[in-house]
Amino acid sequence: MTGTQGAARIVTRRTVVAAAGAAGLSAALVACGNGSDSASGSDGPSGSDGATAGSAKESGGVLAKKSDIPEGGGKIFADQKVVVTQPKADEFKAFSAVCTHQGCTVASISDGTIQCPCHGSRYSIVDGSVKGGPAPKPLPPEQIKVSGDSISLA
Numbered sequence: 001m002t003g004t005q006g007a008a009r010i011v012t013r014r015t016v017v018a019a020a021g022a023a024g025l026s027a028a029l030v031a032c033g034n035g036s037d038s039a040s041g042s043d044g045p046s047g048s049d050g051a052t053a054g055s056a057k058e059s060g061g062v063l064a065k066k067s068d069i070p071e072g073g074g075k076i077f078a079d080q081k082v083v084v085t086q087p088k089a090d091e092f093k094a095f096s097a098v099c100t101h102q103g104c105t106v107a108s109i110s111d112g113t114i115q116c117p118c119h120g121s122r123y124s125i126v127d128g129s130v131k132g133g134p135a136p137k138p139l140p141p142e143q144i145k146v147s148g149d150s151i152s153l154a
Contacts, residue, residue, distance in 0.1 A: 062150045066092070069151065074109045074125055081105065082142050083114055084151055085125035092146050094153070095128040095139035106139075114139065 063084060069075050069092060074085030081097045083106060095114070097106050104118035113122040113131050121133030128139035143154035 062152050063144070064151050065149050066090075066146065066151060067149065072112065072125075074114065076106060076109065076114075078105055080153065082153065083109070083139070084144065085109070085114070087112075087126045092144060092151060093126065093128075094142040094144040095123070096142060097139075099135060100130075100137045100139065101133065101135045 063077055063080065063082065064075060066086075069084050069086045071086050071089055074083055074093075076083050076097055078097065083095045083097045085093045085095070087093060097114075098104075099106055099116040099118065099121050101116065101119055101121050104116050106114050106123070107117040108115045109125065112125050114125060114128075115122050116133065116135070119134050121135035122131040123129065123135070123139045124131050128141060130136075130138055145152045145154045
């Protein structure tokens with residue numbers, strides 16, 4: 001083996017190690033991004049409401065019935081990137097479903113908070129304020145219209 005062949009093997013090994021490291025870093029960054037769609041999909045609209053809700057943000061169509069939003073909780077509409085909450089009876093609020101920390105879609109609502117699965121940020125169902133985690137600011141409010149039994153984006 002000549003000196004040139006030995007150097008070529010070292011460069012090849014370094015290239016492989018560097019490429020593997022870059023691939024791992026890319027995978028980690030993707031996991032930190034907006035990768036929560038599958039987790040939030042179960043909280044979104046389903047069945048026959050899905051077609052109506054899918055176009056609700058663009059057209060102002062109906063998101064849900066009032067009875068779909070539990071008192072003291074809420075529902076996430078991942079396709080529209082909106083969370084609708086009912087902090088107390090007949091009081092409905094709406095917020096962006098995009099976490100202010102790194103842009104993940106929030107995935108669950110419990111114990112009076114909206115929770116992001118990526119880094120543990122929690123927001124109040126009452127006003128969207130930060131209740132915990134690394135989020136730097138509250139969830140921005142969204143405008144909704146409650147008419148009869150229907151809730152629509154305004």
